Amino acid sequence: MIRHGAPCPFCRTPLLENVYQVRSQQSDFTQREKVIDRRCPAGCNKTRSDQWNDVMRALYPDD
Numbered sequence: 001m002i003r004h005g006a007p008c009p010f011c012r013t014p015l016l017e018n019v020y021q022v023r024s025q026q027s028d029f030t031q032r033e034k035v036i037d038r039r040c041p042a043g044c045n046k047t048r049s050d051q052w053n054d055v056m057r058a059l060y061p062d063d
């Protein structure tokens with residue numbers, strides 16, 4: 001599913017996050033979310049692609 005995330009570090013537009021919900025093996029009630037992909041509606045992920053990858057890795061090291 002696509003949802004709005006934190007503001008873009010470059011232009012402050014809320015990011016679009018493509019989120020995958022992971023159901024736990026142990027319990028049907030526990031869900032984890034895995035963000036597959038983040039992008040900026042204003043296109044910062046394309047126009048600043050070098051910086052984008054560095055910044056996203058710094059902000060979201062676990063994803």
Ligand SMILES: [Zn+2]
Nearest residue numbers: 008011040044
């Ligand atoms: Zn942006």
